[in-house]
Amino acid sequence: MRRHDPSFFARRRWDLILIASLLALALLVGVLWLCLTARGGTVRVTVDGALVGSYPLECDRTERVEIPGGGYNVVTIEGGSVRVSDADCPGHDCMRQGRVSRAGRSIICLPHRLLVTVERGRPEVDIPVALRPSGREGEDAS
Ligand SMILES: [Zn+2]
Numbered sequence: 001m002r003r004h005d006p007s008f009f010a011r012r013r014w015d016l017i018l019i020a021s022l023l024a025l026a027l028l029v030g031v032l033w034l035c036l037t038a039r040g041g042t043v044r045v046t047v048d049g050a051l052v053g054s055y056p057l058e059c060d061r062t063e064r065v066e067i068p069g070g071g072y073n074v075v076t077i078e079g080g081s082v083r084v085s086d087a088d089c090p091g092h093d094c095m096r097q098g099r100v101s102r103a104g105r106s107i108i109c110l111p112h113r114l115l116v117t118v119e120r121g122r123p124e125v126d127i128p129v130a131l132r133p134s135g136r137e138g139e140d141a142s
Helices: 006-037
Strands: 042-047 050-056 061-066 072-078 081-087 106-109 114-119
Touching: 042 061, 042 072, 050 061, 081 106, 081 114
Parallel strands: none
Antiparallel strands: 042 050, 042 114, 061 072, 072 081, 106 114
């Protein structure tokens, strides 16, 4: 006489739950990846080589960057592109450079040594720690 093995079905159920949760996780990571890479990336703002800000390109915002030693630049992220909307540098070359949205492009303000760069990929903020590719932390301290 052949008996039903209940543990067989129990195992299958756990397999299904595991597969379903893996699929859900893959979907979540995929959506996150698409949002952060395909639609733009990260705006990095540096002054004299030092990072002063890192913002997702798809989130509209305006940041006033105070330049050590005097002066300011206003960096505006709007509709998936970034520009210097205001500055008190002589010449206003940075403001004339217009909007930048592609990875690898940048806006430079020479008098203020300000560099606004668009980078492909994830910003250092706004991503849950659990979803980061590597579990290493400590780079946000600076
Ligand atoms: Zn400038």
